[in-house]
Amino acid sequence: MLTRIFSFTYHHLRDWLLQRITAAVMALYSMMWLILIMVKPLNSYTAWQELFACGWMKAASLIFIVSLLYHAWLGVRDISMDYIPALGLRKAFQVLVIASLLVYTGWSLFILWSI
Amino acid sequence: MNPPNPVKYQQGKAAQRPKNLNLLTIRLPVPALVSILHRASGFVLYLLIPVLLLALQTLLASAAGFEQVKAVFTGWGVKIILLPVLWAFWHHFCAGLRHLAMDFHWGMALKQARLTSKLVLGLSLILTLASMWLIC
Numbered sequence: 001m002l003t004r005i006f007s008f009t010y011h012h013l014r015d016w017l018l019q020r021i022t023a024a025v026m027a028l029y030s031m032m033w034l035i036l037i038m039v040k041p042l043n044s045y046t047a048w049q050e051l052f053a054c055g056w057m058k059a060a061s062l063i064f065i066v067s068l069l070y071h072a073w074l075g076v077r078d079i080s081m082d083y084i085p086a087l088g089l090r091k092a093f094q095v096l097v098i099a100s101l102l103v104y105t106g107w108s109l110f111i112l113w114s115i
Numbered sequence: 116m117n118p119p120n121p122v123k124y125q126q127g128k129a130a131q132r133p134k135n136l137n138l139l140t141i142r143l144p145v146p147a148l149v150s151i152l153h154r155a156s157g158f159v160l161y162l163l164i165p166v167l168l169l170a171l172q173t174l175l176a177s178a179a180g181f182e183q184v185k186a187v188f189t190g191w192g193v194k195i196i197l198l199p200v201l202w203a204f205w206h207h208f209c210a211g212l213r214h215l216a217m218d219f220h221w222g223m224a225l226k227q228a229r230l231t232s233k234l235v236l237g238l239s240l241i242l243t244l245a246s247m248w249l250i251c
Contacts, residue, residue: 023211045181072161111172
């Protein structure tokens with residue numbers, strides 16, 4: 001089972017599982033924010049800066065963003081497979097999506113580590 | 116009992132069946148509605164990733180940037196745009212949890228599937244309004 005999930009020849013089950021794992025990670029991160037909003041006054045710049053200066057916040061946010069981007073890739077790829085029947089057009093769209101997600105990854109790293 | 120001859124069947128009853136391809140008269144079952152909205156909201160959320168990152172970057176860059184973002188979010192025009200965005204998030208969130216439950220074979224029967232679909236539609240609306248109230 002595990003070798004099937006983690007081998008690159010069995011994409012469907014691996015993708016299916018990763019879609020669920022990334023979803024669970026994002027749900028937990030969202031819940032964390034909900035609690036944060038309720039217990040911590042976040043209405044000033046210093047409060048936000050202090051929050052994102054913490055190592056755990058950087059780590060949690062990075063894990064969230066990576067999950068978000070991979071989850072987005074799986075979802076948008078599925079959409080493209082369903083609605084763009086022309087192979088060339090579909091592949092071009094997928095390349096654009098991957099490029100956008102790679103840019104967002106770099107951008108997120110820059111945001112999180114410039115504070 | 117023999118199954119009906121497919122050729123004979125098609126020539127007989129199937130040929131007489133009314134064809135309805137008018138999309139305006141076809142009603143989606145509730146689980147199908149939740150499903151297509153899950154997909155649509157997911158795509159919208161993908162398109163909004165750069166907006167989220169831009170807001171976060173401006174917010175964390177300087178005190179002036181923070182005030183700028185705050186000012187944008189207090190404007191009524193943005194709040195009206197924010198409403199469907201929050202709904203997209205919460206619908207995708209709730210429908211996703213429903214998916215996870217079904218992965219564990221929970222709520223698979225038609226009656227339950229319809230009930231949880233309605234629950235997703237209702238709950239995401241409530242959460243949208245609640246989070247809007249929290250932000251304002």
